[in-house]
Amino acid sequence: MKGFLSFTVLAVILLVHSSQAVYVQDGDLKFPLESVKKLKELMDENRHISPRFVVSKASYSPCDEKDLPEEFQSVCKREDASMIFERLSM
Numbered sequence: 001m002k003g004f005l006s007f008t009v010l011a012v013i014l015l016v017h018s019s020q021a022v023y024v025q026d027g028d029l030k031f032p033l034e035s036v037k038k039l040k041e042l043m044d045e046n047r048h049i050s051p052r053f054v055v056s057k058a059s060y061s062p063c064d065e066k067d068l069p070e071e072f073q074s075v076c077k078r079e080d081a082s083m084i085f086e087r088l089s090m
Helices: 002-018 033-047 070-076 081-088
Strands: 023-026 029-032 048-050
Touching: 023 033, 023 081, 029 033, 029 070, 033 070, 033 081, 070 081
Parallel strands: none
Antiparallel strands: 023 029
16 A cells, blocks of 8 residues: 555656756746747748748748747737747757
């Protein structure tokens, strides 16, 4: 019985620990890892539209994307948005 109880407590602790969200921080801003991955996908897809045409980093803004995660909407209003997006997409 003690063995089962110990196993149950250990399983619950591991479950709680593994279910904690992972965040990416840039200065005072914090974003869920899954949203940052989606941002990187959007930025990578739109930089390489065709082999002969590569969109420059300066001319592309993920703020124009309809699939941009909601967490980044406030970043779009900042003057340093392009720098923040570049750091997050590395």
